[in-house]
Amino acid sequence: MSYIVVVSNNLQSKNLLTQILTKATHQVTCFNDVKSTLVHLQQQSADVVILDNEFSNDLLTDNFSASTCAANKVVFSQESSSELSSMLSNTQFSASNLSSRDLSSSNLSGNKQSDSSLVAKETQTVISTICKRFAVPILLLSETNDQANLLDKLKAGADQYLNKPYSEQALLVHIEVLLRRVALEKQRATFDNCTERFSFKISRLPLTDTEVQLVQYLSKNDGDIISKATLQKEVLKRELSAFDRNLDVHISNIRRKMCNAGLSKLHIKTVHGKGYAFSEKVAQLSCMLMYFL
Helix, strand or coil: CCEEEEECCCHHHHHHHHHHHHHCCCEEEEECCHHHHHHHHHHCCCCEEEEECCCCHHHHCCCCCHHHHHHCCCCCCHHHHHHHHHHHHCCCCCHHHHHCCCCCHHHHHHHHHHHHHHHHHHHHHHHHHHHHHHCCCEEEEECCCCHHHHHHHHHHCCCEEEECCCCHHHHHHHHHHHHHHHHHHHHHHCCCCCCHHHHHHHHCCCCCHHHHHHHHHHHHCCCCEECHHHHHHHCCCCCCCCCCCHHHHHHHHHHHHHHHCCCCHHHEEEECCCEEEECCCHHHHHHHHCCCC
């Protein structure tokens, strides 16, 4: 189950997104404003942020401060409060400019255009803040066909955009693509003991979570022989029993997936009576293991 944060002050839009996403077994939390979103992301990481591009000025113009967080009864550690205050102080919003606008009828048309431009720039600032501070994928929902505006938001840090009206299938496909990218990045990070080239190949394998953990544990001990009892306890979280073949089945599945991807199954070698050994360099491992055979 993935955790998705939705930012929108449009009730109908929030209800629709919540209905679609929960139906697809995602966990969803909605926020009306950016302020609450930043506070929440500081406390809980998300897999994807969906940003409704149709912001009202009220959604963007509140200046942020640590005192605002306290007023909302959000409790932070001293370190977290310091980080959040720094983050919010570096996010410059033009509240004073918005509040001091001349809304006389003679300037209404000009102000409307100015408001739209200012809100677009503020939205870019929000996207940039979320992207840099939390490194979470951002899906932008937009009613505009202004390509320059959309490109500016992509440059600011949005990963994808989806024009309204959109179909349920289109939304879910965009989410799936973003989640798949996140999963690949996480999987690549687990193989940081291997070379970049080999890590990339391993990360592309359709491994289960347990299989990823097994390869990660073995690769951290490259060249060492790891007993079945150790792998069973450290990765599968249970003691090895006499007739338990669960670990062997996982290793067999990993080797099969390696072979299907053009990798050698000898990257994970069985050392009879001792356990398993992983090596990125198959030839060197084979020579070393001759000593035990």
